[in-house]
Amino acid sequence: MKRMNPCLIKSLTVRTLTAAFLVLLCISCEDLMSILSDPRGKLIDTWNVNETSPGIKSDDEVYRVVIAEHPTDSSRILISNFYNVGENTMAEAILTDMSLNLPVQTLPGGFTVSGSGDIQTDWNSINWSYSVDDGSGIPETFTAVYTRLE
Numbered sequence: 409m410k411r412m413n414p415c416l417i418k419s420l421t422v423r424t425l426t427a428a429f430l431v432l433l434c435i436s437c438e439d440l441m442s443i444l445s446d447p448r449g450k451l452i453d454t455w456n457v458n459e460t461s462p463g464i465k466s467d468d469e470v471y472r473v474v475i476a477e478h479p480t481d482s483s484r485i486l487i488s489n490f491y492n493v494g495e496n497t498m499a500e501a502i503l504t505d506m507s508l509n510l511p512v513q514t515l516p517g518g519f520t521v522s523g524s525g526d527i528q529t530d531w532n533s534i535n536w537s538y539s540v541d542d543g544s545g546i547p548e549t550f551t552a553v554y555t556r557l558e
Contacts, residue, residue: 459552518543
């Protein structure tokens with residue numbers, strides 16, 4: 409039986425380990441690039457909401473929302489409990505740089521909403537301005553501050 413050259417074994421082992429390392433490095437880089445290129449991940453969390461309106465809701469209303477990634481559109485987020493209409497109610501917003509656009513949409517219960525939000529540079533608060541029509545045909549303007557739960 410012929411013995412293998414120890415240098416050849418060492419060379420094959422080094423090549424195999426190097427190849428395995430490069431494969432793992434590439435996978436890790438893809439995951440990292442995905443995270444870095446998708447800023448929605450910075451918003452995924454539970455947020456306290458302090459909402460104010462001069463009309464419909466006479467007092468400030470405080471409640472919580474959960475922001476999640478949209479499952480099929482990488483530019484959108486989902487906001488559960490938007491306008492405090494229920495945890496199973498989702499509003500969609502489009503993320504562009506440090507801004508959120510809330511396109512016109514009708515939520516369950518007949519609430520038509522639209523507006524925009526400005527994300528603060530630390531990504532821990534969002535200042536919103538939006539309108540809500542409760543089905544009466546008369547939209548009411550709201551402001552809200554979303555603050556990340558700590």
